[in-house]
Amino acid sequence: MISGERFIVTYRLTGEEQEAYAKARDICVEQTVEYPAELLQPGFIRDEIVGRIESFTKADSAYYADISYAVESTAYELTQFLNVLFGNISIKPGILVEKLDLPPGLLNAFKGPRFGRDGLRRLLTVTDRPLLFVALKPMGLTADQLAELAYQCAVGGIDIIKDDHGLSNQVFAPYEERITRCAAAVAKANKETGHSSIYVPNVTAAFGEITERARLAKAAGAGGLLISPALTGLDAMRYLADDDSLALPVFSHPAFQGSYVMAASQGMGIAHYALYGQLSRLAGADAVIYPNFGGRFSFSRDECRSIVAGTQVPMGHIKPIFPSPGGGMTLEKVPEMLEVYGKDVVFLMGGGLFKQGPDLVANCRYFRQIVDTLS
Amino acid sequence: MISGERFIVTYRLTGEEQEAYAKARDICVEQTVEYPAELLQPGFIRDEIVGRIESFTKADSAYYADISYAVESTAYELTQFLNVLFGNISIKPGILVEKLDLPPGLLNAFKGPRFGRDGLRRLLTVTDRPLLFVALKPMGLTADQLAELAYQCAVGGIDIIKDDHGLSNQVFAPYEERITRCAAAVAKANKETGHSSIYVPNVTAAFGEITERARLAKAAGAGGLLISPALTGLDAMRYLADDDSLALPVFSHPAFQGSYVMAASQGMGIAHYALYGQLSRLAGADAVIYPNFGGRFSFSRDECRSIVAGTQVPMGHIKPIFPSPGGGMTLEKVPEMLEVYGKDVVFLMGGGLFKQGPDLVANCRYFRQIVDTLS
Numbered sequence: 050m051i052s053g054e055r056f057i058v059t060y061r062l063t064g065e066e067q068e069a070y071a072k073a074r075d076i077c078v079e080q081t082v083e084y085p086a087e088l089l090q091p092g093f094i095r096d097e098i099v100g101r102i103e104s105f106t107k108a109d110s111a112y113y114a115d116i117s118y119a120v121e122s123t124a125y126e127l128t129q130f131l132n133v134l135f136g137n138i139s140i141k142p143g144i145l146v147e148k149l150d151l152p153p154g155l156l157n158a159f160k161g162p163r164f165g166r167d168g169l170r171r172l173l174t175v176t177d178r179p180l181l182f183v184a185l186k187p188m189g190l191t192a193d194q195l196a197e198l199a200y201q202c203a204v205g206g207i208d209i210i211k212d213d214h215g216l217s218n219q220v221f222a223p224y225e226e227r228i229t230r231c232a233a234a235v236a237k238a239n240k241e242t243g244h245s246s247i248y249v250p251n252v253t254a255a256f257g258e259i260t261e262r263a264r265l266a267k268a269a270g271a272g273g274l275l276i277s278p279a280l281t282g283l284d285a286m287r288y289l290a291d292d293d294s295l296a297l298p299v300f301s302h303p304a305f306q307g308s309y310v311m312a313a314s315q316g317m318g319i320a321h322y323a324l325y326g327q328l329s330r331l332a333g334a335d336a337v338i339y340p341n342f343g344g345r346f347s348f349s350r351d352e353c354r355s356i357v358a359g360t361q362v363p364m365g366h367i368k369p370i371f372p373s374p375g376g377g378m379t380l381e382k383v384p385e386m387l388e389v390y391g392k393d394v395v396f397l398m399g400g401g402l403f404k405q406g407p408d409l410v411a412n413c414r415y416f417r418q419i420v421d422t423l424s
Numbered sequence: 425m426i427s428g429e430r431f432i433v434t435y436r437l438t439g440e441e442q443e444a445y446a447k448a449r450d451i452c453v454e455q456t457v458e459y460p461a462e463l464l465q466p467g468f469i470r471d472e473i474v475g476r477i478e479s480f481t482k483a484d485s486a487y488y489a490d491i492s493y494a495v496e497s498t499a500y501e502l503t504q505f506l507n508v509l510f511g512n513i514s515i516k517p518g519i520l521v522e523k524l525d526l527p528p529g530l531l532n533a534f535k536g537p538r539f540g541r542d543g544l545r546r547l548l549t550v551t552d553r554p555l556l557f558v559a560l561k562p563m564g565l566t567a568d569q570l571a572e573l574a575y576q577c578a579v580g581g582i583d584i585i586k587d588d589h590g591l592s593n594q595v596f597a598p599y600e601e602r603i604t605r606c607a608a609a610v611a612k613a614n615k616e617t618g619h620s621s622i623y624v625p626n627v628t629a630a631f632g633e634i635t636e637r638a639r640l641a642k643a644a645g646a647g648g649l650l651i652s653p654a655l656t657g658l659d660a661m662r663y664l665a666d667d668d669s670l671a672l673p674v675f676s677h678p679a680f681q682g683s684y685v686m687a688a689s690q691g692m693g694i695a696h697y698a699l700y701g702q703l704s705r706l707a708g709a710d711a712v713i714y715p716n717f718g719g720r721f722s723f724s725r726d727e728c729r730s731i732v733a734g735t736q737v738p739m740g741h742i743k744p745i746f747p748s749p750g751g752g753m754t755l756e757k758v759p760e761m762l763e764v765y766g767k768d769v770v771f772l773m774g775g776g777l778f779k780q781g782p783d784l785v786a787n788c789r790y791f792r793q794i795v796d797t798l799s
Binding site: 133 | 425426455456457458459460463464468469472473496497499501502503504506507508510511512513514515516517559561562563564565588589590592593594595596628629630631632633634652654655656657658659660662663678679680681682683684685686687690692693694715721722723751774775776778779
């Protein structure tokens with residue numbers, strides 16, 4: 050009935066030793082049987098289904114518990130996996146998901162990113178420099194205005210041109226009209242420049258609309274899909290990544306996802322490493338967007354480094370993916386970012402690109418030139 | 425192009441007055457155009473799309489900003505509505521969504537709960553007492569064992585008998601086998617007792633499986649659907665609630681949702697009132713499960729009272745729904761809970777029900793008797 054294979058979650062637990070250990074024991078029950086432990090008879094459920102403390106150690110003034118669960122408890126579904134990982138205990142204080150260690154029997158249930166770092170580089174024909182990524186904005190522009198921006202960005206040498214994550218199906222620039230014109234604009238620019246830029250529409254949408262938006266994107270010639278998995282459910286991203294009829298790279302946007310990491314430094318939620326790294330990969334993202342250190346958001350340099358580590362730590366056949374720091378990024382920061390991230394990074398430049406000067410093509414070329422020169 | 429109708433979000437902001445006001449101004453831009461404000465020309469985008477501070481006040485040593493947004497910015501989708509409400513700013517410190525004020529032009533885009541309090545009472549033929557709710561567990565039991573528990577609970581007079589939220593499609597009790605047997609067991613009990621108990625399977629599942637699970641549930645004779653919207657995306661719940669071919673009450677489970685409220689007392693995330701009350705209603709839940717005060721979770725009595733307020737505050741045609749406190753609830757707590765919640769509540773009894781004694785039918789009857797006597 051059960052393989053004996055188990056996956057391990059490392060939890061960071063606050064409190065003194067006794068309290069932290071009590072939390073670890075509680076997690077074993079809460080995340081599985083949620084049943085009075087004293088009523089469980091010896092046997093399969095008590096011995097296999099209930100979580101098991103594999104180790105309990107102190108480091109950096111916190112306690113860490115490695116807790117293992119039967120792979121079968123996940124039903125090999127991302128939703129139920131997340132539920133075992135952090136379902137009910139998301140409502141309990143002082144528990145942080147630090148990292149995951151997944152055995153083949155569970156990893157094999159997931160395809161992971163279709164492209165990953167190597168695949169995305171091949172698609173974009175960029176071998177040895179950071180990739181350049183911009184967003185079409187502001188919301189309120191018409192489809193034609195957005196397409197004109199997309200054209201200019203592609204002419205300017207940007208690799209990936211995405212919808213701003215707030216562009217959905219608003220009356221100002223209805224989805225199908227917008228994506229058709231933007232994809233055509235980027236294709237036109239590619240023909241002129243010989244580049245392989247891609248247009249990436251936002252397919253974050255109502256539950257019943259997501260697959261249709263993705264289908265329309267593919268039909269229009271989009272080169273990737275943007276989705277905010279905290280808005281749609283993480284498994285919607287996996288579903289799109291797995292779809293062979295799409296076969297498009299997937300870009301994960303962090304909107305609505307912040308609450309999982311904002312209390313991480315206080316020992317609650319999910320660590321940056323696990324959320325933006327391991328879980329995003331498991332859910333099929335080829336690149337994961339998150340706020341860069343030193344921008345208008347609050348991530349520290351160490352948190353950003355931990356995200357990079359999570360995007361590339363060995364996870365069986367699950368490919369490494371691109372970290373994509375963005376948010377208030379300016380051209381002046383590129384040298385410092387290159388130092389921290391190296392070349393395997395997707396630089397997402399938002400509003401800062403428009404600030405540089407009135408000529409968007411020139412701004413893009415300047416962005417590209419800085420990256421070409423420095424990397 | 426735009427109706428002029430706006431919805432209002434009240435944010436609680438930490439920091440001194442100047443800092444809090446700067447946050448409010450930042451939210452107006454971040455949640456809409458995400459574009460350098462100084463580059464926006466006078467006109468439609470600057471004047472209508474960018475958020476607008478409608479009021480800024482101090483109360484209880486915090487600052488509150490009422491910020492309005494054009495209803496069109498939501499594209500009338502729950503996903504994009506959540507994005508405007510709290511997308512990017514979920515990654516910024518010191519911002520809490522306190523409450524929502526939605527105009528008819530936005531409310532009309534949502535059906536809300538199909539049943540609500542009155543509808544669920546009619547369905548269960550219970551007019552004037554709290555409803556009784558239990559969960560089938562532990563994970564690891566077979567479909568037959570779970571069905572036997574379901575039968576006993578229904579015979580014992582429980583109104584709503586749900587899957588534990590961790591029951592998915594595990595090999596121990598595969599979904600279709602489980603729901604077929606459990607639904608049949610409850611139907612058999614109803615025939616014997618004359619009650620109108622319902623069986624509520626968990627349809628939280630992979631993105632592409634949710635609608636099929638719900639369809640199978642309906643076909644098997646289930647009386648409602650359980651879903652954990654933080655695992656599936658909140659809009660998956662709305663989709664199920666809206667489906668006329670199902671026409672089943674929907675029960676919202678808080679698994680994986682905790683991170684939104686766990687830092688609320690520190691001024692980050694979404695307030696209990698807004699999340700478990702207003703947003704759950706907008707997303708179609710007929711009853712919202714959350715951890716009761718004084719249990720093994722961390723919600724305070726005031727937070728629970730605020731949830732009740734959010735489940736019944738007037739919201740146009742969106743019906744009031746049942747608060748369903750659970751989590752470590754024991755029979756001894758029923759009198760105190762009646763005092764706090766009154767009769768319009770669904771009491772969710774989990775593991776505590778099994779602790780009472782070895783005879784589950786007797787335990788259920790005792791639970792029912794206490795509630796009947798006291799209410």
